[in-house]
Amino acid sequence: MKLAVLSCIHGNYEALNAVLSDIDHQNADKIYCLGDLVGYGPHPNAVVEMIRSLDIPTCQGCWDEDIVEGLNACECSYPSVLAEKRGRLAHEWTQQTIHPEVREYLAQLPLSLRHGDLCFVHGSPHSQHEYLLPNINAFVALERVLSTGANVLFCGHTHVPYIRQLESGQLQVRVYSPGQESARESAQESAKESSRTTKFDAPLKRIVNAGSVGEPRHGRPNATYVLYDTDTEQVTLREVEYDYHKTCADIVAKGLSPIFAWRLAHGLEFAERADDPTHVCER
Amino acid sequence: MLWAILSGIEGNLSAYEAVLADLRRQRQPIEALYVLGDVIAPTPESIALVEWLRSPQHPNPQPQVCQGWWEEQLLCLHGLGRTPEPTELLERHGTSTAKALWESIPRSVVAWVRSLDFGFFELDCLLIHGSSVSVSEELTPDTPPVQMLDRLLRMDANSLFCGRSGLTFQYTLQEGGIVSTIATLDRPVERQTATVRPRQIIGVGNVGRIPGRATYTLYNPYSNIVEFKTVRYGAGRGFQPRST
Numbered sequence: 026m027k028l029a030v031l032s033c034i035h036g037n038y039e040a041l042n043a044v045l046s047d048i049d050h051q052n053a054d055k056i057y058c059l060g061d062l063v064g065y066g067p068h069p070n071a072v073v074e075m076i077r078s079l080d081i082p083t084c085q086g087c088w089d090e091d092i093v094e095g096l097n098a099c100e101c102s103y104p105s106v107l108a109e110k111r112g113r114l115a116h117e118w119t120q121q122t123i124h125p126e127v128r129e130y131l132a133q134l135p136l137s138l139r140h141g142d143l144c145f146v147h148g149s150p151h152s153q154h155e156y157l158l159p160n161i162n163a164f165v166a167l168e169r170v171l172s173t174g175a176n177v178l179f180c181g182h183t184h185v186p187y188i189r190q191l192e193s194g195q196l197q198v199r200v201y202s203p204g205q206e207s208a209r210e211s212a213q214e215s216a217k218e219s220s221r222t223t224k225f226d227a228p229l230k231r232i233v234n235a236g237s238v239g240e241p242r243h244g245r246p247n248a249t250y251v252l253y254d255t256d257t258e259q260v261t262l263r264e265v266e267y268d269y270h271k272t273c274a275d276i277v278a279k280g281l282s283p284i285f286a287w288r289l290a291h292g293l294e295f296a297e298r299a300d301d302p303t304h305v306c307e308r
Numbered sequence: 309m310l311w312a313i314l315s316g317i318e319g320n321l322s323a324y325e326a327v328l329a330d331l332r333r334q335r336q337p338i339e340a341l342y343v344l345g346d347v348i349a350p351t352p353e354s355i356a357l358v359e360w361l362r363s364p365q366h367p368n369p370q371p372q373v374c375q376g377w378w379e380e381q382l383l384c385l386h387g388l389g390r391t392p393e394p395t396e397l398l399e400r401h402g403t404s405t406a407k408a409l410w411e412s413i414p415r416s417v418v419a420w421v422r423s424l425d426f427g428f429f430e431l432d433c434l435l436i437h438g439s440s441v442s443v444s445e446e447l448t449p450d451t452p453p454v455q456m457l458d459r460l461l462r463m464d465a466n467s468l469f470c471g472r473s474g475l476t477f478q479y480t481l482q483e484g485g486i487v488s489t490i491a492t493l494d495r496p497v498e499r500q501t502a503t504v505r506p507r508q509i510i511g512v513g514n515v516g517r518i519p520g521r522a523t524y525t526l527y528n529p530y531s532n533i534v535e536f537k538t539v540r541y542g543a544g545r546g547f548q549p550r551s552t
Contacts, residue, residue: 151441163488163502168458188491196453196484196504202477203536225453227486236493243493262493 027052030145030235031250032059032181033086034076036066036119037239037289040248041075043267044238051252051263057138059181059235060086060147062131063123065115065285066239067275073127084145085134087153087182092119093132111282118281137173141255144175148182157232159187167191170230177231177253186236186249186262194227233260239272240285245292310336312369313435313512313525315344315376315471319354320516326541327515327522328368334526341369342428344471344512345376345437348417350401350408358417374425376437377444377472378409385410386418396444431529434465438472446473447509457481460507467508467532469525474514476523476536481507510534 029048034041048056058081063069065088076083085093136153138145149155150173157169157180166189170178203218236249243249246269252261273286312331317324331338347361348354361371375383377396384394385406397406413421426443427436439445440462447459447470456479460468484504491497513523513536520542526535 159490159492162461163486163500164454164457164484164504165461166488167486168454171452171454186493190489192487192489194454194484194486196457197482198453198456199480199482200449200477201480202449202475203538222482225484227454249493262491264493 026054026255028140028143028253028255029053029056029250030059030179030233030253031056031238032147032235033061033184033237033240034058034066034072035061035064035088035237035239036069036072037248037272038066038068038071038075039269039272040239040265040267041072043265044248044250044263045075045079047263047265048250053252055140056081057140057145057179058083059145059179060084060134060153061088061181062086063092063119063127064088065276065281067272067279067281069119069123070127072239073123073130077130082138082145083134084138084147085131085136085153086147088119089131089134090153091116092123093128111284115281115285118279122279139175142176143179143253143255144170144173144177145179146173147180149180150178153182156183157234158183159185159189159234163191164194164196166232167194167227167230170232171227176229177233177258179233179235179251179253181235181237183234184237184240184242185234186243186251187232187234188251188260188262189232189234191227191230191232196225196227198223198225231260236262240289241292242288243292246290247292309339309528309530310334311340311342311527311529312338313342313344313469313510313527314371314515315437315512315524316346316474316514316517317343317357318346318349318378318514318516319351319357320349320519321353321357321360322541323516323522323539324357324360326539327524327537330537330539331369332367336528338369340430341371342435342469343371343373344427344435344469345374345443346378346471347373347376348378348382348413348421349516350378350405350412352412354412355414355417358420362420372425372428374427374435374437375421375443379421379424380443381406382409382413382418382421388418388422429463429465432466433469433527433529434460434463434467435469437470439470440465440468444472447479447511448473448475449477449479449511451479453481453484456509457484457504457507460509465507466505467510467527469510469512469527471512471514473511474517475511476513476525477511478534478536479509479511508534513537
């Protein structure tokens with residue numbers, strides 16, 4: 026079975042249409058979406074209506090959550106005061122623009138989806154706001170996959186697509202426990218202390234980041250998504266050209282910050298990178 | 309010079325007194341006394357204990373206290389926590405315990421609990437009730453190694469001291485490595501090898517939960533030596549608290 030996985034559409038209807046056409050040409054059997062249907066982009070309602078009309082299983086992204094939960098006041102979500110100010114304005118615009126049924130749809134989206142040994146999330150299994158960047162510590166990456174019980178973890182949120190394979194992982198552990206006793210045992214002789222050394226061998230795991238349909242940040246304005254063949258386990262990163270000029274014009278015409286159009290045209294969140302992008306929101 | 313690290317006094321003043329007496333008997337002086345949360349429990353005795361901690365009598369050391377699970381639930385109960393409802397408290401202990409906690413701990417103590425740190429980072433050590441993920445997380449000798457390593461890496465600590473499980477244990481990640489390959493649109497495959505340097509997670513025990521028996525931990529940050537202590541107290545058993 027050939028799966029298409031897409032993420033971070035961000036109200037960019039032009040990009041979504043182009044990606045759906047490409048998926049059609051690639052003969053994918055099923056599509057999964059990793060959330061962030063809205064935010065920054067000019068067509069949030071149209072994007073959600075398209076995803077719903079195609080019955081695409083979708084996770085809730087951080088923007089989807091923020092629209093449901095109210096204003097995103099999480100100071101760790103933005104790398105700078107200026108970026109936060111622009112983000113708040115985009116949030117307010119989206120709040121005012123989306124239809125009530127769109128908000129209801131976003132509210133009921135699950136945080137993760139499963140398909141056999143595949144798991145789909147927006148940011149990480151722990152939080153929609155956590156970035157699994159391609160260069161995070163390999164053991165941290167491994168923990169994220171292991172915590173799902175899956176073999177392949179699909180995520181988005183970073184807007185940069187990548188495939189990371191984790192293999193030959195091992196850890197040697199020594200555990201020393203002095204005699205433990207429960208309240209019931211306290212009148213009896215306590216259990217003897219123990220010390221054991223074990224070796225943990227990590228199984229092969231993969232993280233696949235789908236990039237972003239509507240706001241790519243890999244250095245070019247093209248939309249990105251991934252294909253996964255469940256039989257061969259082959260992953261293909263796809264890059265799709267579309268008329269981003271039209272989306273940029275719509276961003277400006279709708280009264281959204283022109284910098285969203287600028288960075289969309291550059292395919293880069295230039296100058297808006299957080300010092301610690303792995304941070305986890307703890308609201 | 310030693311650090312004494314305690315957790316889970318749970319309103320048991322007799323147990324805390326017994327531990328303090330044991331600390332006074334140590335050959336090496338105690339440089340710092342850390343209490344990793346769960347000072348209180350849903351009992352009125354918690355108030356006297358909090359007073360002791362806030363105003364220790366000479367020669368007892370001034371403890372550094374951080375929030376534990378009971379403290380977080382108390383704050384949630386008063387609408388001051390990270391979640392609007394004390395969901396975990398209700399799920400684990402029910403409404404009667406929630407009511408007992410509300411009635412046992414006065415507002416003045418709530419204000420003190422709110423002022424407590426979430427944990428301490430001293431030298432290369434993280435001292436916290438649960439883990440770097442959550443005050444509720446129980447790290448035990450059976451926690452998977454990769455999960456343990458992740459909890460250390462989140463704060464880039466070499467040693468993590470925790471008390472949520474109530475157990476005493478020393479979990480040492482001695483060595484390890486992992487190979488990963490990363491492919492992007494512009495770089496076909498990049499191969500990396502990550503290695504692990506020795507790090508450890510210490511379960512510091514529990515002072516007040518089991519009547520007559522308190523466990524805690526001594527740590528020498530200069531030699532990295534960990535020592536687990538068990539104190540028997542009560543009628544006819546080692547340390548005799550003033551009240552008996």
